[in-house]
Amino acid sequence: MPARLSPDDVEFVALRAQGPGGQNVNKVSSAVQLRFDVAASALPDWLKDRLLAMADRRLNQDGVIVIKAQTERSQERNKTEALARLQALVDAASHVPAVRRATQPTRASQRRRLEAKGQRSDLKALRRKV
Numbered sequence: 001m002p003a004r005l006s007p008d009d010v011e012f013v014a015l016r017a018q019g020p021g022g023q024n025v026n027k028v029s030s031a032v033q034l035r036f037d038v039a040a041s042a043l044p045d046w047l048k049d050r051l052l053a054m055a056d057r058r059l060n061q062d063g064v065i066v067i068k069a070q071t072e073r074s075q076e077r078n079k080t081e082a083l084a085r086l087q088a089l090v091d092a093a094s095h096v097p098a099v100r101r102a103t104q105p106t107r108a109s110q111r112r113r114l115e116a117k118g119q120r121s122d123l124k125a126l127r128r129k130v
Contacts, residue, residue: 003043003094005083005086009036009041012035012082015068016031018070029075030070030075031069032068032078032082033067034065034066034079035066036065038051038065039052050093051065051089054089056089
C-alpha cells in the first residue's frame with residue numbers, strides 16, 4: 001500500500017514561469033515550486049531512508065525534494081501536478097522488488113534444450129558438403 005503524504009509536510013512557493021507565454025507570463029506567478037523535507041516528514045523511517053538513497057536530481061544535499069511545476073496556466077493546477085509528481089516519487093521509492101530465488105532447471109527442460117541443440121546441429125550438418 002503506497003504511503004500517503006501529509007499536506008503539512010509540503011511547502012509551496014509561487015514563482016514566475018519560464019519560457020514563452022506572452023504578456024501573461026510576465027504578469028502572473030503561476031509556476032509552483034514544491035519543497036518536501038524528507039527527514040522532517042511523517043513518512044515511515046524505512047521509506048525516508050529509501051527516498052534519501054535515491055539518485056534523483058530533485059533531491060538536494062539537505063535532504064529536501066524540490067519539484068517545479070510550470071506547464072499549466074493556473075497555479076492550482078500546477079500545485080496539483082507537483083503533488084502528483086511527488087506522490088509518484090514516493091510510490092517509486094516504496095516499491096520493494098520481489099527477491100529472486102535461484103532454482104535448478106528441471107530434468108525435462110534440460111532434455112528439451114539438448115534435443116533442440118541436436119536438431120539444430122543436424123540441420124547445420126546437412127548444409128555441409130558431402
